[in-house]
Amino acid sequence: MLIFSLLLNPLLVIATHILQYLQKPSPNNSSKFIAPPLLHLPECLSIFNGYVCIYMWFYIQFYHLIPSLPCSITHHATNRPSKSKPFTLGLLHLFLLLYICANLHIVHAIYSDAAPITYLGIIPICLTAGFIVRPLLPLSSKTFPTGNVSFLPPHLPSDPIKHHDKLAYLSAWSSLHDHSKLHLMNFSPGGKLICIDSGATCCISNNHQDFITFSPSKNSVLNGIANGLKKRNSLLENSQ
């Protein structure tokens, strides 16, 4: 968008001059005329250019210069590197300059009879384009912090361990320390600790009295936090 807008300004000037040259009646061929759709080309280019300039101006001003708007939240949540403020200010000034130049060029072309008087309609359209385009922005551009929300303190090493491992470690620690005030997923109040694992392959119990019938089991692969429990058991066996 930025590059296209930067290229559109000189294209607008060139197209206006070409049409101005073609519109001049030639002494050799006075009946020469331009096809009507081509006459409206600079107007269309100007309108589109004004839309782009105003859109970028509003975007930069409201989403990059004011830190209290959700832009700062977005950059913080997604950890994307934000552009530096001098760079943004430079872009803003550049677009303002291009916008003023485009409007001055249109006014000058109209004043010198190089462009029809209908070109005056471009300027108010450019001025109000930002107010029209801004509400039409898609809501998806406003991203909110959704993922990567960690409830653990930042000083804890959390990179190599997955969430189900943390739950397994915490549950195992809680079961080994009866005096702890941590009640993690106490599914049966007053009863035993049962953890609801939505990713578990099947229910697992460590008490044989909970079973009505028994049958021999083959080797099976378990999903869910059982992976973490397996790791913890191996750690306990190694420590003993």
Place this chain on the structure above:
Amino acid sequence: MGLRKGTLCWKILNDQGDEVELHDHDSLYVPSLPMDLLSPQHICQQTQHPDDGFIIGALMVIYTLPIISAPFSTI
């Protein structure tokens, strides 16, 4: 290790204080595990009541009509 499979029967309390029996076939018995694990999908596949199910957002268990709530942890 003593890993075996069987029909599990957990007696838990629902929100009204009544005791409810959760039956689950083909459950695993692993004595070295520090806690019991409940698999919602495994229980929902075996229940015979059409209204039974798990509501994960509020973490409620609807098992043979009584509602059982459980604390929810997101770690």
